[in-house]
Amino acid sequence: MNDDMRPIAVIGAGFSGTMTARHLLDRVGGRRILLCERGPTFARGAAYSTDDPVHLLNVRAENMSAFSAEPNHFAAWLEGLGDIPPRHVHRTPVGTFVSRVLYGRYLTSLVQEPLSTRDGAARFRIVPDEVVRLEKRPAGGYILHLACGRTHEIAGAVLALGNLAERADETPSRLVRDPWSARFTEGLEPGRPVVIVGTGLTMVDIALSLSASGFPGPVLAISRRGLVPGAHVPAGPWKLAQFDPLAEAPLSRMLHAMRRDVRAAAEAGAPWQSVIDAMRPVTSAAWQRLSVSEQARFLRHLRPWWDVHRHRMAPPVDSRFRQLVAEGYLTAAAGRIAAMDVLEDGVAIDWQPRGTGRTERLAAQRVILATGSPPAASCGDPLLTSLEEAGLIRSDPHGLGIEADGAFQAIGRNGAPSEALWAVGPIVRGSLWECSAVPDIRRDAERVADSIGARLASPS
Template sequence: MGYWASLISPGLTMSAAAPDPAPHASVDVLVIGGGACGALVALHLLDTPGLRIALAEPRPLPARGAAYSTPRGEHVLNVNAARMSAFDAAPGDFVNFLRTQPESAGLDEAALAAWFAPRQLYGRYLQARLDAHPAREGLTLLADAAVDVAREGSGFAVTFASGRQVRAGNVVLAIGNLPAALPGGGDVPGLVEAWDYAAVAAVPVDADVCIVGAGLSMVDVLLTLEANGHRGRIRALSRNGLMPLAHAPGTVPQPGGIDELLPLGVRARMRLLRRWAAESVEEGRPWQDALERLRPHVRALWQAWPEAEQRRFLRHAVRQWDIHRHRIAPGVAATVDAMSKSGQFSLQAGRITAIAARDGRLHVDWTPRRGAPRSMSADVVINATGMEKRAARAPGALLPAMLSRGLVAAGPLGMGIATRGEGQVLGADGAPVEGLWTLGALRIGDLWETIAMPELRGQAERVAAGISRGLGSAAA
């Protein structure tokens, strides 16, 4: 289906019969990326009367993105429903939505709030909120991928894969998590990407599988293989050999602030965090309470470090942070543990040096953290290395094009893109690019913790408010 042939307004339902609009459409705000971040920005922008808003997303439905586009029921949220509202001002909104869904029928209030709901339900929830907005006719869905953004007068000209352009007074980059390339892989015939849910589900049940990476994407792969009754051997490789840990029922933030942590370097902070976790356990509470204590303050903790300490964290402590901070549902952890105990699944720590196809198999050369180089063979290799943090390595056409134009610049330590305030983008000259905004994963260098819904919902609201203020000032 062609890009402009699938553009319609009003509403959010795609139709091949929609008329082809003018070759150079014009909008007040173009949001590039229609996953959770983009959908939330659009939703808040609709609160400003009269705005012409477009949401560009190549997937057939908005509000899904990589995380929520999965059709698999075994892929659940990593946070319980009570904490997944899309709105700071309405903390019970997602739970209220779940009350109307057949999948959650029979759950009482306590069980519903504690439920780690299927991720596909969350995408349905966000789209439902878009559809229900009284001003939704002001939102146009563009079903194509943006490949370039260029300055044009006081606004921007955005080029899409179809070759058509849209002119926009403001642009929001809400492109979400970008997939990282497979280390040592090059062009691997038959390589499966972990975020390609259909391809993972199609892995033959008797195949020997090698998963590269041991984070949340790997967990998704394991859950799908287990749900399909996989019988083959499953081995995973990651640099540290560490997997995400589980949530504990009833976790609440440990009392106290973070003032003690702020002046400390990486090693001293780690020591203090271990002490806080031990104190929680001694008091009969889960160690997870100590991590919850930090959650509202991660931005301040990250920005309190000089660059040298931030680099030290990335070299020595980031994986420990990831597995303790980004936890998985208890039921998910139990499934992974059972697969490990049965011997079907194993995880090795080491670095991949090469992957090549020979004699109908894929051969993975790797070096353990301790020991001599080794090789393993598999029928299927799955790339579960997660998100690409460095702007210079970003896949696709959009960010490389904007970097080459100087419209964006790499963020601190080369991660994400440079931003300030509530999401204004900084260009190669270090100055704000008027009318260009971002949120979510692209702000990782500035904010570090910028991919979870409790952070994203606030960012989306503030970006929309900043754009609306700017448009109001211009009109005055």
């Protein structure tokens, strides 16, 4: 094959990979784009593969367009659907919140669209397989190895591997490591508790699914602080007055300034949500200005607080969650799990409720881990392992994912950007932090495509 026309591979077809592939079509001349996905569906990824309508988007539909230049794109698609069952669309005073099932359908249409044009059908290739290795060619580019044994010569690749997860549990087991597997509701007996480790948005999803499946409870959710996410409320725009996220300042001073802004907003009748929303456009830049040790302090002390303020529940989810708590179906507790023993018929847990100094024993019939992505180094992903061994990527300093520079180039073992290897989406959150939700990824997908287009235009 003419080396100049080798395709670009996008590895992972969740939202990040799908949108990057779409933008690349317009930026790489006549080259083909290979969109590789190991899962059964394209475009939906972990977040939008659910078939449970109780799972709603946690961002208003008004802000979920896949294209930053067309803010009404999703809203127009919704309108075009005509009659939609009410459980999929919730119009609230805060905005419209739709089911993730419906959003998944929207994303599927975004993969189908380019295939319906002549140029798209010729250049947009869907590759339904797992990429297990990228082999660097001495003359530039890579040989991409698929799990089935086939290979492709490519000019470059984008890693859009998303929210790293433990491999899916094959059967509904006593200890569920993959919280996005719907199978955790199967085979439960009434009366014996289910324990969820983690009290964030994933815990809320799990609790709602358990209740909708008919499991009568009880459910106990445990995390170190027992903090649960806040909810969206009507929140007008707020202009940061006291707090400059881009100022060179230690984290503690930034926190005080932010609290002053929250107080000022409250005096003006605006909720804390307005202040958090005002920070969003500059959060990533602020993160990148912190030193590695300040970032580590943030992760150690502030992250649980940040997460529950930043990632909020849709109002219908919030009211259902409160109802489950009020009915005693669900308890969210602060504590530390000291030991967990997986037995034939359940899981024995020793845990220490926060501030009590005592250890309690609990006999759960199932434990579901909802503590977030495992560190890149420990998730056993064959592609990441091979790239790391080849020195083409390295973990970010906090082990949240892999390191990338401001142009989304993956950083290799030697600290330099790896040739023709890019990364986008939650996999680079250690470097960019605010890069894991649709409003951020849609912008980043365009930027990474721009960066690749510019690189191909001047290969030197």
